[in-house]
Amino acid sequence: MKILIVEDDASKLRNIAAALTEIDGIGLDDIASLTDAAAAKRLLRERNVDLIVLDLHLPDRIDLPPTPTGGLDFMRSISSRPDFFVPTHVVAISGNSDALSTAAEDVGELWGVIRYDPTSTQWRDQLKSRVRYAQAAWRSMVGRPRETRPGDVAILTALNEELDAILRLPLEWSQFKPEGDGTRYHEATIETGNGPMRLVAATASRMGMAATAALASKMIDLYRPSYLVMAGVTGGVRGRVNLGDILIADPSYDWGSGKYEIVDGQQEFAPNPDQLRLDPDLRPDLVKASKDSTLLSAIRSSYPGTKPDHPLECHVEAVGSGAAVLSDAAIVEDIKSHNRKLHGVEMEIYGLMMAAEICAKPRPLAFSVKAVSDFADPTKADDVRPYALYASANFILRFVTDYLGAH
Incomplete structure (x- = not known):
C-alpha cells in the first residue's frame, strides 16, 4: 500500500x-x-x-x-x-x-x-x-482469494480462546488454509430442520475493528456466506446487564468517531457516531431468540463449570466499539452519556457490521453474539469468562439450528 x-x-x-x-x-x-x-x-x-x-x-x-x-x-x-x-x-x-x-x-x-x-x-x-x-x-x-468455497454462516472471533469455544461445539470440524493466506479456516456442517448448513470459523490476527473488518472481508470473498456473526466476550454496562449475559448489538457504533469543536475557547470532542442496525429481516428472529427462556435455560444448565447465580439473559441493545480496551469506569460513563441505551463496550463489532454493509452483493446479514465477561472497569475478574465464552458459542449454535435453519 x-x-x-x-x-x-x-x-x-x-x-x-x-x-x-x-x-x-x-x-x-x-x-x-x-x-x-x-x-x-x-x-x-x-x-x-x-x-x-x-x-x-x-x-x-x-x-x-x-x-x-x-x-x-x-x-x-x-x-x-x-x-x-x-x-x-x-x-x-x-x-x-x-x-x-x-x-x-x-x-x-x-x-x-x-x-x-x-x-x-x-x-x-x-x-x-x-x-x-x-x-x-x-x-x-x-489480493482476493482465487477460489470460492461453500459456506452459509461465517463465525469470526478476535481471540484464540473465543475461537476455541466455537471449536468445542459438538461438530466435526476440518481445517482449510488457502495458498497465500495466513488465516486458518475451520469448517463444519450442521443439520437443521431444512437440511444441512455449512459453518466456517476463524479468528482475526489481533483485536480491534480493523483486523475484524479485514478478516470479515476475506471470509465474505472466500465463502460468500448468507450470515456473518461475531462471537466472544464483551464488557457490559453495570446495572444494565449481568455477568454472563448475552449481548446482541443493535445498533453497533464506533464510540470514538466524531470531531473536535471549540466551545467557550476550549477544545471539546463531540461524538458523532454512525450507527449500524441489524437487518430488518434478521432482527425479529434474534429478538425472539433473546426471549426464548427454554433456549437460554438449556445453555446455562448444560455448562459443566461454575456459573453465575442468576439466570442467563439475552439483550438486543446498543453496543459501542472502540480502538482501546477500557478499564476506566469514568470513560465508560462518558460513553454511556452519549447513548442512554448503551449496554456494552468492546473493540470489534462495528468493523464486522461495516464490512458486511460495504462489500459487493450479495451481502451477508451480519450480527454479533457476545457475552459479558466484565464491566469494563478496574474490578475486572476472569471467573465468569469461561462461562461467557460457552454462552456465546452455544447461543450461536442454537440460533443457527433452531432459527436460521428454519428458513
Whole structure:
C-alpha cells in the first residue's frame, strides 16, 4: 500500500512515520512525504497513492506560512478537478486549534480528523486503527482469494480462546488454509430442520475493528456466506446487564468517531457516531431468540463449570466499539452519556457490521453474539469468562439450528 504524508513539521512527520511503521506490512519504503500542498498536487498529477495522512495546518507552497484551511483547500482542489489521482482514503491530523475548528465545520472529503498531541498516545492509536482499516480494504481489492468455497454462516472471533469455544461445539470440524493466506479456516456442517448448513470459523490476527473488518472481508470473498456473526466476550454496562449475559448489538457504533469543536475557547470532542442496525429481516428472529427462556435455560444448565447465580439473559441493545480496551469506569460513563441505551463496550463489532454493509452483493446479514465477561472497569475478574465464552458459542449454535435453519 502506497502512503503519502503531507506535513511541514519535521518532528510531527517523524512521529507519524514511526507510528505507521509499527503496523504489520508497512515499512519506510511504502511511505513518501511532502511538506506543502503544491508539491503534493504535483505528485498526484503523476501517480496515485492509496492513503494520504494530511496535516490540516498546511502551507500552500514551501515559501509560504501554513494556514488553518490549507489541508481542506488542498482536498477541495484535488477532488474537484479531473487531472489528479484522488486517493481512496485521507486521514487528517492536526494539533492546531484553528485548523481543528475549521475541519469541525467542514470535513469535506476527509476520512476522519485526528487531534495531534505529542504528549499523548491517543492520536497514535486512532491513526493506526484507521490505517489498518484502509490497509484491509486495499488488501481485499488486490489480493482476493482465487477460489470460492461453500459456506452459509461465517463465525469470526478476535481471540484464540473465543475461537476455541466455537471449536468445542459438538461438530466435526476440518481445517482449510488457502495458498497465500495466513488465516486458518475451520469448517463444519450442521443439520437443521431444512437440511444441512455449512459453518466456517476463524479468528482475526489481533483485536480491534480493523483486523475484524479485514478478516470479515476475506471470509465474505472466500465463502460468500448468507450470515456473518461475531462471537466472544464483551464488557457490559453495570446495572444494565449481568455477568454472563448475552449481548446482541443493535445498533453497533464506533464510540470514538466524531470531531473536535471549540466551545467557550476550549477544545471539546463531540461524538458523532454512525450507527449500524441489524437487518430488518434478521432482527425479529434474534429478538425472539433473546426471549426464548427454554433456549437460554438449556445453555446455562448444560455448562459443566461454575456459573453465575442468576439466570442467563439475552439483550438486543446498543453496543459501542472502540480502538482501546477500557478499564476506566469514568470513560465508560462518558460513553454511556452519549447513548442512554448503551449496554456494552468492546473493540470489534462495528468493523464486522461495516464490512458486511460495504462489500459487493450479495451481502451477508451480519450480527454479533457476545457475552459479558466484565464491566469494563478496574474490578475486572476472569471467573465468569469461561462461562461467557460457552454462552456465546452455544447461543450461536442454537440460533443457527433452531432459527436460521428454519428458513
